Amino acid sequence: MMIKKADEIKGREITEKSTYLNRRQFIAAGAVLGAGLLLPGVFVGEVAGPKIPGVRPSPFGTKEERTPYKDVTGYNNYYEFGTDKEDPAANAGRFRIRPWTVRIDGAVKKSREYDIDQLIKMSPLEERVYRMRCVEGWSMVIPWVGFPLQSLIKAVEPSSQAKYVEFTTLLNPDQMPGQRRRVLDWPYVEGLRLDEAMHPLTLLAVGLYGEVLPNQNGAPLRLVVPWKYGFKGIKGIVRIRFVEHQPVTAWIKAAPNEYGFYSNVNPDVDHPRWSQRKERRIGEFFKRETLMFNGYADQVGHLYAGMDLRKYF
């Protein structure tokens, strides 16, 4: 399959990490001087994780300006740690991500339990700079580190009954305080059609900004499907199951009229309660137009040829 390659990022367009870290330190120092201890927790998520060695840059990336590390790791949805977007950074710090196993089962030849480190070593890691569009109307540009889900699927050899892939997040209310309230029907479940899962853009991420994935962003293993709304990118994955029928995802259970199985970014199909035509890129003042399939239409449009996207939203 031909996958169009995004333009190369010019070296001069990339801000050195040390530079913006210094800028942040400078601003942080000023803020501390000014605000004193009035704002506890503001700098949570600033601590950089360990660097991941041997990450190759990937051609499937965007050259758009990256959302600062602080915002990527300090503002996101991960209801297992609370429903406010600052909650994950505040509550996921002590979440234990080792030991961790991922069970791969269902309609698959090599059904077994994998240790996370073993799983990560199965494929070479790449850096992929993807747009991320949240269903709530905001967006980011995130340099993920991960490997294509495709390579894992090929390795475990799904059988002919495998039509969909179902992902499940860890269920552990002791460690995930958000699970103590039934905001959603825990554990979180997401799913993809097998061809979507096999698409080269579909990524299993283990890091961002060249570093080990922070807990609040879905460590140790999360899904990234850049042409779908962010909630499809399930975090803290413990199970990948190959199934014949379309999985019932956590959000479909919660509000079937608002969240569909596909949840492709689509400016023409509104959320029942708000428009999806525009989005606010975090860090920008003006809203920008939301693009069909989040700007990945050339790469993924063929997957949905002939489908009524209003019906299969």
Add this chain to the structure above:
Amino acid sequence: MESSTYRLKAAFFMACLIPLAWLAIQKGFGGLGANPIEKMIRFLGDWSLYLLLGTLALTPMHRLFHLSWPTKIRRMIGLFSFFYVCLHVTGYLAIDQFFDWHEIRRDIIKRPFITVGFVCFLLLIPLAVTSTNKMQRRMRRRWKQLHYFVYPIAIGAVIHFWWMVKKDITRPAFYAMVLALLLGLRIYWALTRIKVGVTETAVHEKAVRRG
């Protein structure tokens, strides 16, 4: 105005400006996080609702605890609620949508939570405009009838919040309960007053018959 009343009003006036000052300070220090526009608009909306519910709590406070001061600041708190509503709406029109009238019109027509919120905003305007002593005198009975609109507006405000929330309805549910309590008290009082009225009439009729 008596000096104690003046001091009371001045204190509440300053207190009502604290959220705005806090917002300005947070904005200055970048404390509004990654999505400051959303945070700001929601913060202003929160305070519109708090002050609206606060206004509705003053009369029950007066009646239940026999305090006189709550009624003295009722108009001011109500007007401050309107003030925060205006900032909230301006934030939506000018900062969130940046005067994209086409999109704003679509939003108001198509999004039930924005429809409700916008209607509440429009209904608040005549209440604010007629809040002066002069208008109150001039309108007489009509004034009271007009200002009963604050009840449907408060219900609409909670609905506006409830419908906006994606999933976790804890907060709107809490404010719905507070509002139910405040309105429930009024309904209870209204019903008991009617009953009192009925007995008084009955007594009167008896007296007439006896006479």
